[in-house]
Amino acid sequence: MIAALPADVERALAATAGRGFSHLFLVACGGSLSIMMAGKYFADRHSGTLACDIYNADEFVCRDPRRLGPDALVILCSQTGTTKETVRAAKHARERGATTIGMTLDQTSPLARTADRAVAYQASYTTGKAIDSACSNYGVLYMLLAGLIDARENAGLTADLLRSLSHLQPAIDRAHRTYESRFQAFVPGFARRDAIYTLASGASYGAAYSYAICVLMEMQRYDSQPIHANEFFHGPFEVVDKDAAFIVMLGLDETRRLAERARDFLFKYGTRENILVLDGAELDLTGMADRIKPYLAPLVFFDTLWRFAYRLADLRGRPMLDGRRYMKKLTDY
Template identity: 65%
Template sequence: MKTELNVDIATALAAMAGKTITNVFLVACGGSLSIMHPGKYFLDRYADTLNSDVYNGDEFVTRDPRRLGAESLVILCSQTGTTKETVGAAKHARERGATTIGMTLDPKSPLAEAVDHIVAYQAPYTTGIPIDAADSNYGVLYMILAGLLKQVEKNDVVPSLLKSLNCLQPAIEKAHVQYASMFDAFAERFKDRSVIYTTASGANYGASYSFSICVLMEMLWINSQAIHADEFFHGPFEVVDQNASFISFIGMDETRRLEERTRDFLFTYCDEKNVLVLDAKNLDLDGIDAAFQGYLVPLIFFDALWKFAYKLAAKRETVMLDGRRYMKKITNY
């Protein structure tokens, strides 16, 4: 039961006390980058003075934002801590005088060595070891940002966040049970599909993006694209026919109506049996403060969808993780 911020987060924030921070850069690659989108959404909604941006690791270096400097906090994430583009971004940020926090599983990794402060998180997807979702990359990032807001702007949402994080794992476990039969049906339905799209907006977009590129494409070799729910109507909806396959995220944040609009279009012009809808209104979110439901729902969706991915992999006779051709197997690129 969390009653205060994790020790390493509190230590990092204490070391920054007295520093002027005016902007936050959220930097990573791939699945780690996906968590940064809801992080920015959180800051957009709660920060009065802090500006924030999300960057891919190497583009952060090559774009080299002019405001990057002594008043910047750069938060970076790499699960293994070995992502070379993220490590390079950390070094670049420090060279420019910014304060850096690195989120990683390995405290002795290259990323850990490249940053000012190390913050640990846990991940069950590649280790197979169950965790409390409050200590996942999402939960840890939200704790960093909430602590930063309290310290820099005196806006204290930490108690509400911690209360909500304590109720997150039970909500995830209930979602697994709730979605089990639906996932069985859609795994059978989608087993031979060559393309599966995802749609989302707001805090959900990162989870949609990660499931598209890191699971459907990386793990299952299924062509995919994460389509922003509003951008859907500015070109992508032309791919829709009765046989098109979609996973539609419907969350609880302020952009929900965008996602509902996309779902309604799909239900009109696509066979509903080809649209896997995850609607947060149907989840049991007991104990999660209404103010934080929109930020935590993406983690519930993504955690649940891993179960779907394994069911789909079994139907396609694909080996998750170990079946990859390039990831973690070649280095000369």
């Protein structure tokens, strides 16, 4: 049970107390950028006073938003804390007078040393160590955002969030059991594919983005693409035929009807055996606050799909992490 915010999150929030920030920038690369997508949705839905933008770290430096200055707060994330673009973005933000918070596994890393404040989170995907998902990058980002919004608008988000996060890991464990037979049925066909597309909307789109580029492409070398559920109808649906393979995430937020529409199109013009649907409505999220559930469903989706990816890897004869050609093996690119 999480009764209070972690001490480093509390310290970071205390350092921002009373500051009249008008703008929030969420900055990262790759998988770390994907969590910022859910974070922006959270901020957009719950803050009436804090405008929020999300940027790839190096484009953030190149674009150099005019709103970046002393009244801006920049939250950055890098797993190792060594992502050069993200460290450069933190330096750039500080040079412009902005306040920075760096999220990273390594509190001695360049990002942790560069940001005004550093906060820690846990990750099982890269460390191989079991964690409580409440302390994941998603969880910690939501804690920061809820604390910021509550301090400005007294929204009561933090209490609901902490209570809900306390029920997250049991929900993930139940979801693994729920999806066991479904994954077993889909793995043989998907393992033979050259291309698998991921589709989602709203708070779940970041999970689809990360799964496409960081898992299917990076670790298994599928031709893959994350597709926004409404953008699907503005070009991408032309790839749909009886052989097209899709992973669809039906979230619980206000954009759910967008993903339902895309799912229905896929069922009509594709083949159901090639369309793996994960539906937040079928998850057992007992104990969570209703307004927090939409933001935690993507964590459940991604955690269960991670196990699905390992099953694909076994059939494809391609290791998940060690089989990468460039990631973590080159330093001069």
